[in-house]
Amino acid sequence: MAADSDGPVRSAETDKLWNEMSVDPVELHLGKDSGFTLRAYRMSDTLPGAKAAAAPAEDKxxxxxxxxxxxxxxxxxxxxxxxxxxxxxxxxxxxxxxxxxxxxxxxxxxxxxxTPEEVPVFLTRKGKLLVFREPGALVEYVKGNDDHDLAAIEEYAELQERLSADDIVCDEDDTYELDLVVANLRGGQEAWEPELLIKAAEVGRDLGYALKNDSVVNSLAPGSPLDDLDETFRIVVDGGLRGKLAKRRLKKNDSQQAAIAWRGVIAKINDHVEWRG
Structure with missing residues (x-):
């Protein structure tokens, strides 16, 4: 499976590793920097401290x-x-x-x-997302450390043993170009790329939850302007008559306000990234 049309190709062994571990490498592009981290989805009742991730009402x-x-x-x-x-x-x-x-x-x-629910788990430690510029640095860290949130998953010890730098090949669906979001929104409705913006909302929600960042969570929560915009993009991508109607609805959105809102979300995420390697 290719990470993208020009990128490296995953081997069958690498696909098998990630499928058996139920973990995926993730590539993040944030401003002038980019790198790799890991993400898994697990049921909340299998993780320590899951309840603490809920946003306190007073903070909201x-x-x-x-x-x-x-x-x-x-x-x-x-x-x-x-x-x-x-x-x-x-x-x-x-x-x-x-x-x-x-x-x-x-x-x-x-x-x-x-009530147990499926939640995202990243390489987060003390409120910071660990992102590695080089695959080798990510692998070295995973093999030598278990003092982070992803270490709580059942498969982590086996992942430490089996992981190699050749395995850090990200699927296209797990590559997030957050550095392009604001510029794309500012280009106006005709230039908007729904897939880019849908993926940004996806990883934004995941990171907001994993980092316990109420501001990011609330900005993308159901009923928020960014969530409404995301839902409209999804309808457009689905196509059909509803997709055509959704395209008309997009024209009513203020592209500058959307860009400002997303700039704030990305800045908050960036503030909680610890770049390594």
Whole structure:
């Protein structure tokens, strides 16, 4: 399987390795730098500390109240904090009812947290994504270290034994050119490349979750402007009558605002990348 039309070709042995490990090498292009990391998808109940990745409600509210340019997802997250300054002003029954509602909400949140879901796991360590400029440096690190989040997967010890530099060949679907996103959006609707932007949203959501970065998560959350744009691109790619209608809808989007929003997301991701090798 080729990484791209001009890039290196994966051997059958390399394909077998990644399939058996259920891990993939990922190539990231960010600004003037690019490199490789690893990503896996696992059920959340098989990973330590999965519940901590959920965005705290108070942090979401703070983001929404201070970000005027791009409204992140979870539009009503701040409503929970809109309580009267003086709780004694509530009638006794109303106060009791409010407490009951809070308890019910906490129970519902705990139930959601307890439901296993498939989540992304990267080579992240202490809130940083480790990206290696050279395949050999990535392999050397993996073989010599297990103090990062990806080491929690069951297959990690076997991956350490079997991995070689020749295996760091990324599938085209796992190559993300985030460095092209802002320029493409600024080129206007006619120049937009849906596949490029869909992939950017995909890896952005994954990295937001893996890095526990609420700002990135919220910016791409359901109902956010960037998520709506992503959904429209997906309809366009699917084609048909809905695709034609979606193309018309794209023309109503402000390309400059979309570019500004994505520039902010990419900057936040870049701030949490640790370049190595």
């Amino acid at each position: 509210a703070e983001v929404e109240e201070t970000d005027e340019d791009v409204k992140p997802g979870g539009k009503h997250a701040a409503d929970d904090d809109a309580a009267p300054e003086d709780e004694d002003a509530l009638e006794p029954d109303a106060a009791d009812f409010a407490d009951d509602e809070d308890d019910a909400a906490e129970e519902d949140e705990d139930a959601l947290d307890a």
